[in-house]
Amino acid sequence: MNEQSRGIHIRDISKSFGAFKALDHVSLEVPQGTLLALLGPSGSGKTTLLRIIAGLEWPDAGTIEEDGTNITDRHARQREVGFVFQHYALFRHMSVFENIAFGLRVRAVPQREIVARVNELLHLVRLEGLGQRKPSQLSGGQRQRVALARAIAIRPKILLLDEPFGALDAKVRVELRQWLRRLHDEIGMTSIFVTHDQEEAFELADEVVVMNHGKIEQRGTPDEVFDQPATPFVMDFLGNVNLFHGRVEKGQAFWHGIPIAYPDYPHAEAKAARVYLRPHELELVRGTKSASIENKEQSGQEQSLSAHVLRITRNGAITRISCRPHDSESELHVDLPAEAARSLALETGENVLITPRNVRVFLPDPEYVI
Ligand code: ADP
Ligand code: MG
Secondary structure, three states, X not given: OOHHHOEEEEEEEEEEXXXXXXXXXXXXXXXXXXXXXXXXXXXXXXXXXXHHHHOOOOOOEEEEEEOOEEOOOOOHHHOOEEEEOOOOXXXXXXXXXXXXXXXXXXXXXXXXXXXXXHHHHHHHOOOOOOOOOOHHHOOHHHHHHHHHHHHHHOOOOEEEEEXXXXXXXXXXXXXXXXXXXXXXXXXXXXXXXXXXXXXXXXXXXXXXXXXXOOEEEEEEOHHHHHHOOOOHHHHHHOOOOEEEEEEEEOOEEEEXXXXXXXXXXXXXXXXXXXXXXXXXXXXXXXXXXXXXXXXXHHOOOOOOEEEXXXXXXXXXXXXXXXXXEOOOOOOEEEEEEHHHHHHHOOOOXXXXXXXXOOOEEEOOOOXXXX
């Protein structure tokens, strides 16, 4: 087998429930050893795709290959797959030890080997000494570690996790996330992790696949997806954006009359466009435009927007300054490090100048409705 075919190849999978298309021609390659996050809003088809990979659901069309072998018709039991759900789904009447041992007993692994392997797993998930407890005697985070140990006990090639930390509180989630990353690297599995939480996906995954309406919008490293969102959906979904309606013309996009290079549209005919600006990619200084700046702007040198401050909201390390541009009724949010905002000491109603450091422009897509 060549290295390229190692891993999972999903080819042109479609799946409908009645008239509803849950997956629409999805193709995806997950190379051996990758930790990949499926990220998307509720109902975008993440769980359906994961269940099809697990062999718990059947596609209407398309194939799945594992290491070059077509496994589309194999049931979950015949696939080397471990599965972790959001709700631990532990056997309540069984001890932690027996929960972890379950898949090994089903496969008739000898008792001595079971004891050795379960003890090794208890150590790996840092639950030594808790083997005889019942799941009800554990915290949520501990239970989810038992679920993980149970899933990897059978030494699956592929670990599938469906919002596994969704029911836990924020602090435990962050801990388990880092711990899962280490575990994945130690064991060298291929892992696919479903989440609707952007931060979780970005912190954990080698690659992120953004899904929407049963389709893949974009696949890339966390940096690629965040810095170069391929579609307006990805831009919106990653959140925290200012959206404006502007226009494009002759290689430039115009935002409140400020020209921004946009070589993708070289045509002379002006066209409406959506301009996206992230709040932390805007610069803000106190002041108003002087006549000389207005002149410079006409010659295309200075590119800032006059606005006044509507609100100042502190949120941890970030302070958000909400402004209203003088030439419009829209609101524009600027995020500054709290320290920088404190030293600026702005007040509501003050005039400010805002300069975009980075913008993204999308031409209208008739299929896309905001
Ligand atoms: P996600 O995990 O991204 O929230 P799902 O894959 O669970 O999305 O679901 C995608 C869509 O398919 C949803 O609208 C859901 O209601 C529908 N769906 C999923 N499973 C079934 C099913 N067994 N029967 C009918 N509709 C389903
Ligand atoms: Mg789901």
